[in-house]
Amino acid sequence: MNETQIQLDNITRTYQVGEEKVHALDNVNLRIEAGDYLSIMGPSGSGKSTLLNVIGLLDRPDTGNYFLNDTAVTSLTEEQQAKIRQQTIGFIFQSFHLVPRLTAAENIELPMLLAGIAPTERKQRVEKVLHNTGLSDRANHRPDQLSGGQRQRVAIARATIMQPQILLADEPTGNLDRKSGEEIIEVLETLNTQGISLLIVTHDPELGRRASREIKMIDGKIQSELHNKQSP
Amino acid sequence: MLLKDFIKLTLFSLISHRMRSILTAVGIAIGIAAVVLLTSIGEGLHQYVMGEFSQFGSNIISVQPGTTQTHGGNVAALSTTRPLALEDGEALKKIPQIVAVNSVVQGNAEVEGNARQRRTTIYGVGPQSPIVFEFYPAIGKFLPDDNTASPRPYAVLGSKVRDELFGDINPLGKLIRIGGNRFRVIGVMESKGQILGIDLDDSVNIPTARAMELFNRNGLMEIQVKYTPGANVDEVIASMKRVLIAKHGREDFTIVTQDQMLEVLNSILNVLTFAVGALGGISLFVGGIGVLTIMSIAVNERVSEIGLFRALGAPKNQILLIFLGEAVLLSALGGMFGLLLGVGGAQLLGFAIPALPVYTPWSFVFFAEATAILIGLLAGVLPARRAANLDPIDALRTE
Numbered sequence: 001m002n003e004t005q006i007q008l009d010n011i012t013r014t015y016q017v018g019e020e021k022v023h024a025l026d027n028v029n030l031r032i033e034a035g036d037y038l039s040i041m042g043p044s045g046s047g048k049s050t051l052l053n054v055i056g057l058l059d060r061p062d063t064g065n066y067f068l069n070d071t072a073v074t075s076l077t078e079e080q081q082a083k084i085r086q087q088t089i090g091f092i093f094q095s096f097h098l099v100p101r102l103t104a105a106e107n108i109e110l111p112m113l114l115a116g117i118a119p120t121e122r123k124q125r126v127e128k129v130l131h132n133t134g135l136s137d138r139a140n141h142r143p144d145q146l147s148g149g150q151r152q153r154v155a156i157a158r159a160t161i162m163q164p165q166i167l168l169a170d171e172p173t174g175n176l177d178r179k180s181g182e183e184i185i186e187v188l189e190t191l192n193t194q195g196i197s198l199l200i201v202t203h204d205p206e207l208g209r210r211a212s213r214e215i216k217m218i219d220g221k222i223q224s225e226l227h228n229k230q231s232p
Numbered sequence: 233m234l235l236k237d238f239i240k241l242t243l244f245s246l247i248s249h250r251m252r253s254i255l256t257a258v259g260i261a262i263g264i265a266a267v268v269l270l271t272s273i274g275e276g277l278h279q280y281v282m283g284e285f286s287q288f289g290s291n292i293i294s295v296q297p298g299t300t301q302t303h304g305g306n307v308a309a310l311s312t313t314r315p316l317a318l319e320d321g322e323a324l325k326k327i328p329q330i331v332a333v334n335s336v337v338q339g340n341a342e343v344e345g346n347a348r349q350r351r352t353t354i355y356g357v358g359p360q361s362p363i364v365f366e367f368y369p370a371i372g373k374f375l376p377d378d379n380t381a382s383p384r385p386y387a388v389l390g391s392k393v394r395d396e397l398f399g400d401i402n403p404l405g406k407l408i409r410i411g412g413n414r415f416r417v418i419g420v421m422e423s424k425g426q427i428l429g430i431d432l433d434d435s436v437n438i439p440t441a442r443a444m445e446l447f448n449r450n451g452l453m454e455i456q457v458k459y460t461p462g463a464n465v466d467e468v469i470a471s472m473k474r475v476l477i478a479k480h481g482r483e484d485f486t487i488v489t490q491d492q493m494l495e496v497l498n499s500i501l502n503v504l505t506f507a508v509g510a511l512g513g514i515s516l517f518v519g520g521i522g523v524l525t526i527m528s529i530a531v532n533e534r535v536s537e538i539g540l541f542r543a544l545g546a547p548k549n550q551i552l553l554i555f556l557g558e559a560v561l562l563s564a565l566g567g568m569f570g571l572l573l574g575v576g577g578a579q580l581l582g583f584a585i586p587a588l589p590v591y592t593p594w595s596f597v598f599f600a601e602a603t604a605i606l607i608g609l610l611a612g613v614l615p616a617r618r619a620a621n622l623d624p625i626d627a628l629r630t631e
């Protein structure tokens with residue numbers, strides 16, 4: 001499993017704020033192999049989210065090259081990028097981003113609905129993932145009837161239902177208590193052991209150390225990278 | 233996205249805001265109902281007038297003195313125009329496709345009979361007038377086929393004139409005076425009632441030559457001709473022109489077919505229907521503004537959801553379609569409700585006020601629903617475009 005999945009070459013992303021130019025990403029180079037587990041740490045405003053958004057094709061870099069599975073994705077159209085996002089990338093957010101009027105099962109089903117997958121297959125897949133995540137008895141609950149940990153598990157189920165290769169999690173435990181946070185990280189790590197590449201942005205050094213590659217960002221630059229032994 | 237899922241998703245968004253969706257749809261419904269109701273009345277009036285008009289009989293061609301090619305002024309008054317004469321009518325009778333000819337002069341005069349008086353319309357007509365108008369005497373006979381130039385002074389009364397002058401007395405054989413001249417009553421027309429405000433029953437028919445004398449006219453006002461059903465109208469007109477030009481030396485008359493008259497009437501009435509429809513359109517416009525407002529609010533409320541959809545792989549176009557779909561569904565449902573309201577209201581109105589003719593053609597129903605959908609599209613396009621063009625990162629950051 002050491003073929004390059006993500007390659008960022010000299011990626012720069014600047015924001016014009018008034019007169020000033022803010023370098024959210026400043027000449028970032030990064031190579032990620034399939035199945036890698038990265039944590040991204042750094043002070044607030046150091047560009048962690050921006051990095052994730054660029055990798056997730058929600059944001060376009062100003063300069064530099066981004067290869068995803070050997071495709072130069074920066075030059076693709078919005079529609080082509082959306083397709084890749086749909087098939088290859090799963091997002092997990094600090095605030096869960098569940099649709100409040102849909103049940104847990106419907107929230108999980110949503111990406112498949114948007115992708116135009118047939119109802120029978122959708123139903124099968126949702127049932128399976130609900131079972132695997134232990135949410136079967138919560139299937140018909142709305143988000144406001146779920147605990148924070150349960151919500152994030154629904155969000156993870158939704159992010160993985162399209163069987164993506166990469167999971168991007170921006171402070172996935174930020175809104176959770178210690179125990180639920182740990183459970184969530186365990187779910188994500190299990191997915192990683194099954195082969196999915198995992199990128200987690202976190203402020204928690206303890207969580208950061210769990211990743212095999214620990215990246216530290218400052219002022220839009222990757223300042224250092226630590227290689228940890230994978231903890232079981 | 234599959235069409236079924238698209239509709240379900242869209243419907244679901246509307247249902248999750250049941251109250252405001254219903255209120256917005258009601259706005260469209262009222263607009264559609266107003267348009268349908270008003271155009272139903274307009275169209276009912278249209279059909280009514282056309283129906284009345286065709287009661288004058290069919291397959292009629294009218295000849296009038298003068299030409300209408302010159303604009304302004306009474307062309308008939310020009311000295312070069314020869315008046316239409318009784319002989320012109322006689323000559324037209326020789327055309328094979330022509331069934332009946334009626335030479336007409338019309339005026340008002342005092343009628344005196346049975347020691348009572350009444351001012352009424354006097355029609356100077358030929359003996360074939362009943363054939364042309366399909367309007368026959370109820371008792372007695374119509375004017376006989378006398379010598380056209382000096383017919384006997386006979387009169388056929390309209391049913392109302394008969395009632396006013398003679399009441400229950402049998403008027404046949406009685407003498408009456410019209411403008412001082414004596415006429416003998418030989419018949420009474422069947423009652424036809426009012427047609428387009430003209431009371432045909434309040435009139436007296438006398439021979440054309442007598443009426444010309446009475447009103448001091450040297451020419452006819454009009455010659456009406458009835459042709460055989462199925463005859464080629466253009467051929468009939470050509471024959472008529474030939475005959476009349478032979479007599480007059482030039483074309484100093486105007487030939488108008490009943491179809492042409494109906495066409496003019498029809499287009500006037502169409503404008504009327506359209507005008508009342510446009511009046512109802514104002515409330516439809518207001519309904520459209522309602523959809524625009526609600527869709528703008530919906531986009532604002534769901535910014536973070538839009539960001540999520542983008543992150544889940546929805547391209548801009550899909551976001552656009554989702555919001556357009558909601559706007560269209562909202563107004564389409566409102567439109568259907570409005571159709572029920574409008575058609576039902578029209579039926580009810582027709583039932584409550586039988587004198588008011590209402591008629592809702594199917595084409596109006598389809599047109600109204602199509603308009604509702606179009607309004608949904610127009611009202612939805614701005615908010616939907618805004619939704620599609622949101623920056624997904626900004627959108628995701630919004631709570």
Ligand SMILES: Nc1ncnc2c1ncn2[C@@H]1O[C@H](COP(=O)(O)OP(=O)(O)OP(=O)(O)O)[C@@H](O)[C@H]1O
Pocket residue numbers: 015016017022023024042043044045046047048049050051
């Ligand atoms: N839309 C924007 N307009 C202007 N500046 C922006 C915008 N988005 C991000 N930035 C700037 O880019 C820099 C990096 O932002 P980013 O959100 O990536 O930081 P972060 O490391 O995720 O911070 P945090 O830990 O607080 O989430 C910051 O200085 C931020 O102010």
Ligand SMILES: [Mg+2]
Pocket residue numbers: 048049050170
């Ligand atoms: Mg961040």
